[in-house]
Amino acid sequence: MSETRTIKIEILRYRPEIDSSPVLQSYRVPCPQEWVVLDALDYIKNNIDSSLSYRWSCHMAVCGSCGVMVNGEPMLACKTFLREMGDTVRVEPLLNFPIERDLVVVIDDFLENLKSLKPYIIRKTEKPVEEGTHLQTHAQLKRFKQYTLCINCLLCYAACPQYALNTNFIGPSALALAHRYNLDSRDEGYAMRQEIVASPEGVWECSFVGACSEVCPKHVDPASAVQQMKITSTKDYFLRFLGGKR
Amino acid sequence: MARSHKPIIWGPFAAGGTLAALIMPVLIFVTGVAVPLGILPPESLSYHRAVAFAGTWLGKLILFVFVSLPAWHAAHRARITVHDLGVRLDNIVALVVYGLAATLTITAVVALLRI
Ligand code: SF4
Numbered sequence A: 001m002s003e004t005r006t007i008k009i010e011i012l013r014y015r016p017e018i019d020s021s022p023v024l025q026s027y028r029v030p031c032p033q034e035w036v037v038l039d040a041l042d043y044i045k046n047n048i049d050s051s052l053s054y055r056w057s058c059h060m061a062v063c064g065s066c067g068v069m070v071n072g073e074p075m076l077a078c079k080t081f082l083r084e085m086g087d088t089v090r091v092e093p094l095l096n097f098p099i100e101r102d103l104v105v106v107i108d109d110f111l112e113n114l115k116s117l118k119p120y121i122i123r124k125t126e127k128p129v130e131e132g133t134h135l136q137t138h139a140q141l142k143r144f145k146q147y148t149l150c151i152n153c154l155l156c157y158a159a160c161p162q163y164a165l166n167t168n169f170i171g172p173s174a175l176a177l178a179h180r181y182n183l184d185s186r187d188e189g190y191a192m193r194q195e196i197v198a199s200p201e202g203v204w205e206c207s208f209v210g211a212c213s214e215v216c217p218k219h220v221d222p223a224s225a226v227q228q229m230k231i232t233s234t235k236d237y238f239l240r241f242l243g244g245k246r
Numbered sequence B: 001m002a003r004s005h006k007p008i009i010w011g012p013f014a015a016g017g018t019l020a021a022l023i024m025p026v027l028i029f030v031t032g033v034a035v036p037l038g039i040l041p042p043e044s045l046s047y048h049r050a051v052a053f054a055g056t057w058l059g060k061l062i063l064f065v066f067v068s069l070p071a072w073h074a075a076h077r078a079r080i081t082v083h084d085l086g087v088r089l090d091n092i093v094a095l096v097v098y099g100l101a102a103t104l105t106i107t108a109v110v111a112l113l114r115i
């Protein structure tokens, strides 16, 4: 059996009660073939330093809670294999968010924005339960399916240069989720969401760099959602201008 | 929240970008490569043919669209790039770049109408 290689993990730590600003701390960890960054974090927490804080839950790229910067790139800690990395791996909290503690960031802004976009099916009048469910064809589902795959990991926010410049920007995944409901044949909430989507802080802050879609671990392609919403918002704008309605 | 007025600029920007991406390469090939290298006969871009083309209303419209829309595209792209580079004088930048695009648009209209 070949010997397990060991690597150095540098973690940006911030413990508000002792650190005046974030500091890098290094740990030496084993690195078996099948380990991902999250395994190394678990190893450190269980064996070296139990004070290390980080978020995770599913360990299988489903819950979206383990987003971190790995060597400067936003990644899911549970999906990033160490065997593909060099002998030193730097792990930092997601860029563009305030640090709460160690690798845990404050995402309250995002949650507020998401809530304001009403990411659920809205009906003008609810259909009584006795009348059954809302049916949908495969073609109707296909229109928005890709945008349902988002796991709210926020890697796209860490990658977005416009969000870095202006954190009031609603941002890629919240907008992609608004688009997901706008495209849903059962939904009637377009006009309500448009109040936010078409505001200066909505789609218009995006300059189509496309970094969000590149880093997205679920291939949601939020950039495409935002560009499609720019087109509908533009049509909307001129129709409103001409007195038409949408 | 108030609606943004960005669509006024974004409409021509997106249309100009589509033209620039899809049709401009063909135009560059025809005018910059094929005719100078003799792949197409030189008289296909002769002065008389060009004037005759610009003399029809359809020709004027096509030339106008191809001059003005990419200009708005370039202007808006330049504004965003300057913003990305960290310059925070957005109003002045917008005035300059959209001013240039507007000048080019008006020049195109005047020039085409005089043919
Ligand atoms: S769009 Fe992709 S990168 Fe952004 S939060 Fe959703 S899954 Fe993560």
Ligand code: FES
Pocket (backbone or CB within 6 Å): A055, A056, A057, A058, A059, A060, A061, A062, A063, A064, A065, A066, A067, A076, A077, A078, A079
């Ligand atoms: S732990 Fe759930 S996505 Fe990584």
